[in-house]
Amino acid sequence: QQQVKQSPQSLIVQKGGISIINCAYENTAFDYFPWYQQFPGKGPALLIAIRPDVSEKKEGRFTISFNKSAKQFSLHIMDSQPGDSATYFCAASGPGGYNKLIFGAGTRLAVHP
Amino acid sequence: EAGVAQSPRYKIIEKRQSVAFWCNPISGHATLYWYQQILGQGPKLLIQFQNNGVVDDSQLPKDRFSAERLKGVDSTLKIQPAKLEDSAVYLCASSLTGEAFFGQGTRLTVV
Numbered sequence: 001q002q003q004v005k006q007s008p009q010s011l012i013v014q015k016g017g018i019s020i021i022n023c024a025y026e027n028t029a030f031d032y033f034p035w036y037q038q039f040p041g042k043g044p045a046l047l048i049a050i051r052p053d054v055s056e057k058k059e060g061r062f063t064i065s066f067n068k069s070a071k072q073f074s075l076h077i078m079d080s081q082p083g084d085s086a087t088y089f090c091a092a093s094g095p096g097g098y099n100k101l102i103f104g105a106g107t108r109l110a111v112h113p
Numbered sequence: 114e115a116g117v118a119q120s121p122r123y124k125i126i127e128k129r130q131s132v133a134f135w136c137n138p139i140s141g142h143a144t145l146y147w148y149q150q151i152l153g154q155g156p157k158l159l160i161q162f163q164n165n166g167v168v169d170d171s172q173l174p175k176d177r178f179s180a181e182r183l184k185g186v187d188s189t190l191k192i193q194p195a196k197l198e199d200s201a202v203y204l205c206a207s208s209l210t211g212e213a214f215f216g217q218g219t220r221l222t223v224v
Contacts, residue, residue: 106155
């Protein structure tokens with residue numbers, strides 16, 4: 001019940017295309033859903049996050065779509081650029097766990113010029 | 114604002130040796146996390162501190178791993194004795210209101 005399942009494992013997108021990464025969770029107590037971006041040799045960096053009271057959040061080219069009834073959320077990267085090539089992790093946390101983050105397995109994104 | 118500082122960046126040790134990692138969180142952040150990230154996987158929480166106290170160490174292999182956070186600021190994570198399967202990146206993160214900020218990590222190789 002503590003798992004966060006992420007797909008796909010890897011993704012190749014052409015420059016200017018849309019990258020879509022999906023995550024699913026089981027624990028309905030989760031109330032915070034961040035996405036992290038990680039470059040090789042670096043720690044994960046927060047990209048964008050959402051709480052279940054909204055169905056979508058957009059920041060620049062990055063959008064989170066959230067479906068509470070399906071217990072799924074996704075990251076959309078519009079106009080993907082080679083500089084977006086990185087590993088993306090979804091995560092979830094909830095009350096009572098002092099915001100312990102449960103991470104998905106990650107998606108390695110490659111954006112080709 | 115300074116980020117989360119970790120040292121060393123890299124460490125190579127032989128199995129059965131001991132090793133220690135250090136973390137200095139962002140100033141004022143009460144919550145500190147240690148995560149283990151095995152190559153190709155997502156980070157896995159080892160231990161979480163709230164100020165000086167441990168709030169979650171359910172996935173910490175307590176027979177070999179230990180961690181402390183003195184005075185609610187810096188933290189050290191120790192492995193003794195190390196096993197081959199401990200080869201991973203050890204990430205420290207800190208948080209004030211739930212948003213976790215990560216350091217660059219320490220890459221440990223056990224040979």
